[in-house]
Amino acid sequence: MEKAVVSGQNKKKIFVSGSIRGGRELLETYRFMCDALGETGAEVLSWHVADPELEETESKMTEQEIYDRDMGLLAKSDALIAEVTVPSTGVGYEICRALDQKIPVLCLHRPDAVVSAMVLGNPYPSMKVQTYSNEETLKKIIIEFIRAL
Numbered sequence: 001m002e003k004a005v006v007s008g009q010n011k012k013k014i015f016v017s018g019s020i021r022g023g024r025e026l027l028e029t030y031r032f033m034c035d036a037l038g039e040t041g042a043e044v045l046s047w048h049v050a051d052p053e054l055e056e057t058e059s060k061m062t063e064q065e066i067y068d069r070d071m072g073l074l075a076k077s078d079a080l081i082a083e084v085t086v087p088s089t090g091v092g093y094e095i096c097r098a099l100d101q102k103i104p105v106l107c108l109h110r111p112d113a114v115v116s117a118m119v120l121g122n123p124y125p126s127m128k129v130q131t132y133s134n135e136e137t138l139k140k141i142i143i144e145f146i147r148a149l
């Protein structure tokens, strides 16, 4: 498998966005995305999204602490990569905030996903939407996106 290793000062900080309260059925995919990003040498700032124990750890935080932490991490990010197959209010909000802050956004979804027109019809030049049908394609798309940052 192709690799795009970035190191030192070029290490890209990535906010991975994925459904939590919208449903955790793609948790394994979020983990795969974080692992693939780690392999490229990028730094994932939102590993908690792929944590199977997240509900337990986040339950010790207030809603505002969760919001403040994530908005702080997003502001430090070089890009946001969102998995949008499972509809999620939080993921949609994070995409919107990233676009507002001119942070590049990559939205990824499975071919059979019912994705919102707010994503599919979004004309922001800093927003890309791509479909993947297997992990190999998913990884390839992620590598190409990181390389182009």
Ligand SMILES: O=c1[nH]c(=O)n([C@H]2C[C@H](O)[C@@H](COP(=O)(O)O)O2)cc1CO
Pocket (backbone or CB within 6 Å): 016, 017, 018, 019, 020, 021, 022, 023, 048, 049, 058, 066, 070, 088, 089, 090, 091, 094
């Ligand atoms: O406990 C949480 N921790 C957290 O980091 N989030 C953020 C990160 C995810 O990309 C996104 C998921 O939103 P939602 O819970 O509406 O599916 O919101 C959301 C929640 C719960 O809403």
